[in-house]
Amino acid sequence: MRVHVVVDFTYIIYKYKFTLMSGRLKTLTYNDRDVSLLYYCLKEVESFRSKLEKVGHDVTMTICFDSKSIRKEQAEKLGEDYKGKRESKLNNSDFELIEEIKGIFENIGYNVLKQTGYEADDLVYTIVQREKKNFDFTIIYTPDKDVLINIEDNVAVMRYKQKKGYIQVEKSNFNSIMLDEFKCYIPYNVLALYLSSVGDKSDNIKGIHLFGPAAYERLIGKLIEAGYGHDGWDKYKDFNEMAKLIDACKQFLNEEQFKDLEQSFSLVKPIIVEDKFLPEKLTTGSQESREKIYSKYGFQSLYS
Numbered sequence: 001m002r003v004h005v006v007v008d009f010t011y012i013i014y015k016y017k018f019t020l021m022s023g024r025l026k027t028l029t030y031n032d033r034d035v036s037l038l039y040y041c042l043k044e045v046e047s048f049r050s051k052l053e054k055v056g057h058d059v060t061m062t063i064c065f066d067s068k069s070i071r072k073e074q075a076e077k078l079g080e081d082y083k084g085k086r087e088s089k090l091n092n093s094d095f096e097l098i099e100e101i102k103g104i105f106e107n108i109g110y111n112v113l114k115q116t117g118y119e120a121d122d123l124v125y126t127i128v129q130r131e132k133k134n135f136d137f138t139i140i141y142t143p144d145k146d147v148l149i150n151i152e153d154n155v156a157v158m159r160y161k162q163k164k165g166y167i168q169v170e171k172s173n174f175n176s177i178m179l180d181e182f183k184c185y186i187p188y189n190v191l192a193l194y195l196s197s198v199g200d201k202s203d204n205i206k207g208i209h210l211f212g213p214a215a216y217e218r219l220i221g222k223l224i225e226a227g228y229g230h231d232g233w234d235k236y237k238d239f240n241e242m243a244k245l246i247d248a249c250k251q252f253l254n255e256e257q258f259k260d261l262e263q264s265f266s267l268v269k270p271i272i273v274e275d276k277f278l279p280e281k282l283t284t285g286s287q288e289s290r291e292k293i294y295s296k297y298g299f300q301s302l303y304s
Contacts, residue, residue: 001056004135004282005048006128007063008120008142011160013090013098016040030298037094039299041101046290046302048141048158060135060284063105064123065098065114107293109285115277121146125270128155131282141166145181146203148174148191149237149270184213185220187233192242193219193249196265205267208253208260222252239269 019025020036028036045063052059090098106112113123124140128150132138136154140147143160148169151157156170169177171188178186186194198216199207208215223229228248235241246265250258291303 001058001136002060002134003052003057004060004062004128004131004138005052006124006138006140007045007048007061008124008140008144008147009045009063009098009101010066010120011143012041012044013037013094013101015160016044017090017094035297035299038097038101038297041097042104042294042299042302045105048139052139060111060282061105062111062113062127062282063102064120064127065102065112066120067114067116067118104293108289109283111279111282113273113278115273118271118273118277122271122273125150126273127278130278134282145191146195146200146268149189151189152237182213184217186216187220187229187236189237190220190233190242190245192239192265192268193236193245195268196246196261197249199264200268203267205264206260207264208257211257211260219249219252223248226251242269 016025016037020027020040025036025040027034028039045061049059049061102112102114111127113120113127115123120142121144124142124147128138128140132152132155138150138155140150140155140157141160142157145159148157148159151169151171151174153171156168158166159169160166167177174188175186178184178191182194182198184194194216195205195207197208197211197219198213199205199211220229223245226248228245236245243265246261249261253261287303294300294302
């Protein structure tokens with residue numbers, strides 16, 4: 001089976017930086033350099049590939065890196081403060097390490113995506129939508145619930161949650177996992193409506209004022225009564241269709257509520273990355289290239 005592994009990278013460096021600081025991982029050195037954080041981050045990504053290859057799959061790797069998003073400017077025009085409450089806990093040496101890791105993946109021959117103005121979420125969405133037809137299956141590794149909008153018959157998300165590890169979210173278990181996490185019924189795949197109406201604290205998206213999970217369920221009920229979703233909700237994974245569903249909510253909301261919904265949806269929907277910023281054709285690394293690169297750091301376990 002041809003499998004496309006897409007990695008939303010930034011969480012991995014956070015994960016291992018603070019695990020190392022807590023003393024729960026062994027410190028590693030090579031040529032008098034502390035390579036602990038470098039090794040554990042690389043090992044995590046390589047484990048995604050190696051586990052699939054060991055059971056016979058042909059794996060193509062794409063790693064997406066964050067940049068400052070143009071949503072920040074969009075939010076300011078709307079009087080919002082997109083991700084304004086987030087404080088980076090990475091320092092300059094961490095950002096230098098990210099660039100080094102990015103170069104390592106590029107030299108191995110993996111597909112590395114990073115572009116000013118686009119978050120990793122946008123890069124993930126764009127490359128998955130473009131390439132999903134070229135693979136039997138696509139697996140996205142991320143902690144971000146926003147990325148769940150990508151789920152389809154042949155696209156699953158391995159969502160990382162602290163203390164739980166990776167949870168595979170796919171079309172078959174989407175509803176049950178959403179119910180467990182958000183405590184309300186979220187049809188497949190109408191997560192974007194939930195994030196736009198209830199809001200998303202992690203991204204500082206306010207949603208509709210005083211609109212919670214119960215109000216979202218009532219809104220879904222009204223949409224069903226009006227005939228929406230009678231033939232399934234699958235089509236709303238297409239954001240052109242989702243925009244129509246957002247517009248349909250106007251009949252069930254007052255003017256101020258609908259304004260909040262529209263503004264939040266403009267920050268929730270993915271920004272499509274221009275073709276010129278993407279590789280024309282995806283490439284694959286090789287055992288030879290991995291051995292050549294990782295041997296320079298003494299990381300034999302990553303290629304043996």
